[in-house]
Amino acid sequence: MENIQNLINIQNFTTESGVLYHSLPLSYSLFGLTLHTAPVILVNHALTGNAQVTGENGWWSDLIGLGKTIDINKYTILAFNVPGNGNDSFIIEKYQDFTTRDIARIFLEGIKALHIQKTFAIIGGSVGGGIAWEMLALAPNCTQHLIPIATDWKSTDWMIANCYLQEQILNNSSKPVEDARIHAMLCYRSPESFKEKFKRTINDNLKIFNIESWLAHHGEKLQKRYQLSSYKLMNQLLKTIDITRNGGDLETLVGKTEASIHIIAINSDLFFIPKENLDTYNELKKFKDNVFYSEIDSVHGHDAFLIEYKQLDHLLATVFKAETIEE
Structure with a gap:
């Protein structure tokens, strides 16, 4: 059950903008059951977050842990640090070299390096959810469940x-x-x-x-x-989330995946506004059956995904602990 922090070196990575990085360190943490013995859940962190998603200093410990919604007795939890997020010694000075899609590509390389064929779920809030959307567009078979929370597949104006x-x-x-x-x-x-x-x-x-x-x-x-x-x-x-940037529309990109998509918005979110999420849901429903939409009801705005754990627990129960749903 211990958190294990490790490092993968991504070799000769060329960003979308054409910049070559000969070596990119991708640090990650594992929680819960040993890798390859249980379904894997990838958790993508938000702007000031990191790979420490549970435990004493975990930023999502109310959601992930022993007996929690995402139970570390049932799953293997994987979390990558976005390279350059300050949680290891690696620093990216030329921040404009990178887009959200680059990070999605790096995370997919990380999954491949760990010999994970397919994750059970990819979950992320805010920019972490944006990275999750980009991962699905790049690799339609990378997960069974995509759970983007307080985010969207594109950055609005x-x-x-x-x-x-x-x-x-x-x-x-x-x-x-x-x-x-x-x-x-x-x-x-x-x-x-x-x-x-x-x-x-x-x-x-x-x-x-x-x-x-x-x-x-x-x-x-x-x-x-x-x-x-x-x-x-x-x-x-946060500014460069856009799965359609290099051409293709939502149907072309998302129509390739069999993954269930569980969109969770926040009714008071001023950052990723709920109407955009509802529009995304309605667009996806035209060509995809296993897409779901729900809203956290909160006065707390965008940060509600870090605050309203009881609501999140209920909304995620169908994915992570279906047998314990209370009617």
Whole structure:
């Protein structure tokens, strides 16, 4: 059951933009049952996440663990670190060399190196879900279940606009990580969430609004643990999700897979808005039967996929623990 962190060297990788990397280190963690003894679930991390998906410091420990929705007594859990995400010594300075599809290709190389024929599920939230969509478009038989949460198969103009602003802050601010995080928190939450949490209250010690001290705290906290180069790279990935970029439409690309697709949106998401997900679902339903749509009901916006575990548990039960669904 122990977490094992290992390294695969991806040799002579040429990015979509034509840049050759002679060696790309792909670090990964394994949890749960020993590889090749149980169904494999690949978990793709989001912008500031990493391969530590469960355990004491796991960012999705409420969802993945002993007796949890994704039970490490039943499955092998695999998680890759996006190369350059700051969780190993490898740094990518030229972040514009990479697109989301490049990371999907790297992850597929990783699966191949581990001799995994097919995963049981690929699950990811936000940019991690975007990588999952790209993986399915590149390798239609790579999984039985695709579970993209709070994401979509493409970055919308709204998403690209926010990523552009993030990039401007990251390249021009005197406190780039802190300031970019402050802006990002406005995208990750919602007006209703802030209203419920802060109620226009004042921090008496600092003589500022509590919302301001909370945003400043999140900026400072990220600055202490996150590299500027990693932020630039992950923001670039968020901006470049698009399975149709090199031609082909949704039906041509997704029509090749037999995988079940379980789209989970968040009704208050201001980042990957639910209407886009519903449009995706309705488009897929025209040519695919095993596609499903559900929404997390929350005031907390985009971050609800990290907060609303009971709802996620219920929505994912049909995939991961069908025999325990409560009617």
